[in-house]
Amino acid sequence: MNDTRQFHLLAGIMTERDTRSDDAIYQSLWEAIVEHRLSPGARLPEDALAGAFGVSRTMIRRVLQRLALEQLVTLRTHRGAQITSPTPGEARDVFRARRLLEGALLTEVVERITPEDLQALTQIAEQERHARREQAIRLSARFHARLMAIAGNASLSEALSQLISRTSLIIAVYGRHRAGCPCEHPDLIALLEAGELAPIQTWMHQHLTGIEASLDFTASGDALPDFEHLFGHHREQNAS
Amino acid sequence: MNDTRQFHLLAGIMTERDTRSDDAIYQSLWEAIVEHRLSPGARLPEDALAGAFGVSRTMIRRVLQRLALEQLVTLRTHRGAQITSPTPGEARDVFRARRLLEGALLTEVVERITPEDLQALTQIAEQERHARREQAIRLSARFHARLMAIAGNASLSEALSQLISRTSLIIAVYGRHRAGCPCEHPDLIALLEAGELAPIQTWMHQHLTGIEASLDFTASGDALPDFEHLFGHHREQNAS
DNA sequence: GCCTTGAAGATTGTATACAAGCATTTTCCA
DNA sequence: TGGAAAATGCTTGTATACAATCTTCAAGGC
Known part of the structure; x- marks a missing residue:
């Protein structure tokens, strides 16, 4: 039973x-x-x-x-x-860390990127556009992880992967409109093909800042899991 | 038995x-x-x-x-x-990651550092100088960890702490003269007191590059644990 | 003499049993 | 009827037993 x-x-x-x-x-x-x-x-x-x-x-x-x-x-x-349930403080921490890390890694990414890399990224972005909303979130995470793997630094890639996963949690708690990455990734691919570092870094910075700005930190408290939010969606436990 | x-x-x-x-x-x-x-x-x-x-x-x-x-x-x-036993590739990876991360974090460290922070760092550097060789390695790790904690980014501090620990492994395998950090830390403290970002970043870059340059990657192989090195020091297992 | 093959020993992988702590409910008293 | 205290049930924490696998050592064949 x-x-x-x-x-x-x-x-x-x-x-x-x-x-x-x-x-x-x-x-x-x-x-x-x-x-x-x-x-x-x-x-x-x-x-x-x-x-x-x-x-x-x-x-x-x-x-x-x-x-x-x-x-x-x-x-x-x-x-x-x-x-x-990440706290607002942790959320800001993660975004700061991502801006710093991804911004820094982009330098090496632009230097080392190959046509195969671009193709792989294009493919993920394509899947992202056609995927259901749930899978789109995971694909968005994969896009960022794959992109930063190009820098060829396993230690930082791994740390960054964790930050990307945590971002998904943050969006789950504080995301207002249900958008994760609002499918801006194809734009980045175009910039990567051009190969100019500065606009790429600018794009990434705005991309991350934009996601952070779309969050709403006023709703839930800091420390405890936010049951309000949970109940708003649907409850897992049945009442029997 | x-x-x-x-x-x-x-x-x-x-x-x-x-x-x-x-x-x-x-x-x-x-x-x-x-x-x-x-x-x-x-x-x-x-x-x-x-x-x-x-x-x-x-x-x-x-x-x-x-x-x-x-x-x-x-x-x-x-x-x-x-x-x-880190491979030479992993070792270089860790040092690249540290240069990037610590260099980037130093910007915020310099902005946010307080007299209490300086005092804590001074104390660790002091202990480091008077400690036995074994403990000096651990204190050196603590110095770097404490320094980067000032940046106030928990996510990156944690990732960096792991890199610092791994550096100790790298030195254990590839270190030639038995020096870990050759006690340059007091010099950094002096620079931090001055508060100029550029020389601090330069110092850190040279500090890390200097340690990496002092390593000898020719000795051991890549994949397997280097028993040669282990036997060179002393064997843990008794032969009974 | 060296390599291959087999068996014994030792170590890890997984599951389960029991103990400890927390959460809920029930009961008792005001 | 409301609140507090105790008891019950459920969940986790830890240890141990057994099975699976690797390593080592020995014997036999080439």
């Missing part, structure tokens, strides 16, 4: 009930979070996840710890895991 | 055999790694650590996973954990 409820709780995360490996579970959860199928504040009971993925709590705990270290999930002792 | 050997294997990590929490174990291992008491390539058997810290493998595995995500430890399936 518990199983049914647990399964329902996480409907939409997985395709069918089969045993998956560590990384596959991480991937599934990551996508569900970045695509806003799991909203900030949502609780992630270990038993429910274990049941849904057909593994024991051991693996689930490992995955949750990894997500927690990446700040996508908040782990509180004896209170379990829930999707992180 | 196993216990004795295990305990001996990790001598010097802990003060006495008592039960510690998750974070305390992480801290102990982190310090042991950064201070080069555990050299790159050293194996970290779960049973041995569990015995040494008086906890079960469960906690040890969690700590090892965290260290692995920070790239201080390498986890290979069915083959256990060992201290990461």
